[in-house]
Amino acid sequence: MMNFIYMVLPSFVTFSSALSFRPCPLLGPAFPPFSLNANDDTVANALQNLTETFDNMIATNTGSHGDVSPNTTFSIALFSTDRGTAEDEAFFWQYHHTSPALNQSLIGSRTASKDSIYRIGGLTEAFTVWSLLLTGDGDQILDDPITKYLPELVNGTADQYHIRHVTWDEITVGQLASHMSGVARDYCSKDVTLETGPGITPSQDIHKPCCGNGPKCGSDEFLQYLANQAPVAPPGVTPSYSNMAFQLLGYIVARRAGQPFGEVLQRDIFDVLGLTETSIFAPVNSSAGIIPTSKEASGWLAHHGGDEASTSIFSTVKDLSIAGQAILNSTLLDRSTTNRWFKPVSHTSNPANSIGLPWVIYSGGSYPNTSMVDVYTILSNEGYKEGLYSSYLGLVPDFGVGFAILSADTETPADLNAHADVIGDVILGALMTTATKQAGENFGGAYKTASSSTNLNSSITVEYDDLPGLYIEEFINNGTDFRETLAEVLGIETPADLSIRLYPTQLEEEEQGSGAGSRQAFRAVFQDKTELADNGTPTCVSWLNIDKYRYGGRALDEFIFSQDQSGRAASVEIPALRVALRRG
Incomplete structure (x- = not known):
């Protein structure tokens, strides 16, 4: 399943009378949109610095944000809504590293590239919310109670204690999409096996895997099981991640569209944008796949119907760059809906992070020396013994840029914060400089x-x-x-x-x-x-x-x-x- 590891806010500078004057900007970009020129000295030097930084990270297995595994194969792409003089691709910079350990695999690709297919896991959530906004009346649905679309859940809440059972009619669609529903985390999870020891009573309960561990997972079975699960918290109180919440969103999308969830994604997003290497569950042809060990051990074959709307998608950095550009450009949505989509829903216990739909938002910049720059991210890390893939998507609406990182490891899923933080360190500063310089020249x-x-x-x-x-x-x-x-x-x-x-x-x-x-x-x-x-x-x-x-x-x-x-x-x-x- 999926774990979030939050990026760290750069050092916060307080505003006091002891400091010289600092402006109080409006929220949003401090300068007008700029044209990205990969040949501009500021940008070109930053990209060269980024390449050298990753080269050194691979050579030493460590970097400014921690150690990295020599067994990780990864692909990175930086993309922009204004390519300027960038190469004739969906991105303006790419970096790929093939771990020597990948050569031990007998299947899939031996070399990482822009066309390499990885399991993107939890990044599926962005596509789920995107498809929700594309069907029906856009984001108006976010305020609707979920029982409007899934009335079966009402039957499981009558005369029940709130601690033991979810009050489903109090949960909105938007709370499902923003980690604020309070719904239990996983349906297909396995009970933790504890060794018998002092103070531990052996459990007599037998936890049955959902849907028989097969590809079929009917909504009736899922909803019947879920209706009787205990909540984590009341809706709207505190963020708590839930794969089941996104599976419910998948059912809502399907019912509104009158088609299976996977077909809706294929029709409304994949086909429209030409995401030819993106699929629900693994592609039939695995020749372009990065499969670090066997298909079974790596998680390549994971195919639970209950995961369809939460962790099922496979893709490439090229396709994710196209998708990221489309989100930033409002290619499929109207601009007003996109503006609302790129806004926080709640704080977290870390003042550097907020929660969105389904974004984890971290605040870059160094207020008050610079304006705040919000980075809308999704990080997927499958977790110990659950798969070997990690992925990271970051979007910066103020600059119209973003990045995608996909990885596979032969031993354990990579912590991609070490990679993403390097991108933030090098690129955000260069983009701020570029925006300032071009604003001065143009205005x-x-x-x-x-x-x-x-x-x-x-x-x-x-x-x-x-x-x-x-x-x-x-x-x-x-x-x-x-x-x-x-x-x-x-x-x-x-x-x-x-x-x-x-x-x-x-x-x-x-x-x-x-x-x-x-x-x-x-x-x-x-x-x-x-x-x-x-x-x-x-x-x-x-x-x-x-x-x-x-x-x-x-x-x-x-x-x-x-x-x-x-x-x-x-x-x-x-x-x-x-x-x-x-x-x-």
């Missing part, structure tokens, strides 16, 4: 009224530094220093202490006309550079004041840039001041 500079507008003297100067967001250095309106006016409105005593930083809102529209560019909205965050924080608490409440100050019916913090087809800003409109300024 930085002086903007002023056209020379023909002699009756109006207005201008702004947009610049950037090593902090989140662009900032306005000079602000003149109608011949006067508008920074002084804003400082008075905001109650800031010294105009020079007013910080005006611009952040993209992700509101964008195409300009009318053939060959025209686009318009992109930003919001300014006004801050007093000398204002003390709350006794060292890292307070950031800029979201409380967005759109607060208005003039003539429009917000004073609204700035709309017009860009040409290359993304370079040609002008900026400040609606509240009724001015449009051209870039010099």
Whole structure:
């Protein structure tokens, strides 16, 4: 089955009066979308560094985030929604390592590549939730009680104690998908065998494997068994992982679509995106498979119907890159649904991690020195004696990038945190640098009224530094220093202490006309550079004041840039001041 091992948040820097000014950005990307150019010095150097880091990890069996096994064969791909000058693939960087131990296997492929097939296990959950959002009314179903779709479960809850039996009509579909249902973890699990010793009474109960360990697992049998299982916790109280929760989601998808779950995935996702090497359970032809030992011992032949919607899928890093791009690009969903999908549902006991649908979300960046960057991940580690495959998928919506890691080991499933953390260390910093640099090139500079507008003297100067967001250095309106006016409105005593930083809102529209560019909205965050924080608490409440100050019916913090087809800003409109300024 599956275990989550959470990534660690980079060191947290507190915001106190002892520190120099730090901006309070809006949640989301600090800069507009950038074009990924694999030949750019910053990106190229980072990718070369990444290759060398993995080469060294393999040579020494250790790295900056712990030791790694010499018996692990793995494939990694980095992908982006904007490939720029990347290679003609679904990804812009790939790395493959074939362990010498793999050669001892008598079946499958002897060399790891982009087309190598691995069991992806728990990454199946992302496809299950994706298919749920694609059938019926999108994410409106998430608030429905599951008994609306699985009424059989109601019969098992009448007149039962809450500690001993689940109150099924209190669980929503969204709670199943976000690890918040409180449902028992596994249906097909085996009882732990304990040696008889002091204080241990031998168990007389015989635990029968579900569905006779065969490929058939009818929903009637599954639901009858599940209806009488004890809960882990009340729904909505605490995250607790459950494979059974995702199997229930699979039944819901099937009933809404009127087709078996596997056929729904094949029709709505695999076929549409051209995921030709992705399948429910192992492919018939195993020649491209990475099978580290025998098919039985590795978990290649695992084929329980009860696992279909939780751990059944096999795939390649190439196909996962295509799928990751489609999720980030809203290729199959509308953008508003994707935006809601990329949001947390609950905290965990680790402040660095939150829970989503079905994401484990870790917060990158180093607030307040950089903006927060959320990485939406799924990690599958089959566990001791349950299989030899591990997999990791990470999506970074703020940057439009992601990564996929697939692995197989001859002895025990690999801990892929050591690999994923290296990617985060090297790539996130390079992408932040790239986003900052391109934002400065595309939006930085002086903007002023056209020379023909002699009756109006207005201008702004947009610049950037090593902090989140662009900032306005000079602000003149109608011949006067508008920074002084804003400082008075905001109650800031010294105009020079007013910080005006611009952040993209992700509101964008195409300009009318053939060959025209686009318009992109930003919001300014006004801050007093000398204002003390709350006794060292890292307070950031800029979201409380967005759109607060208005003039003539429009917000004073609204700035709309017009860009040409290359993304370079040609002008900026400040609606509240009724001015449009051209870039010099």
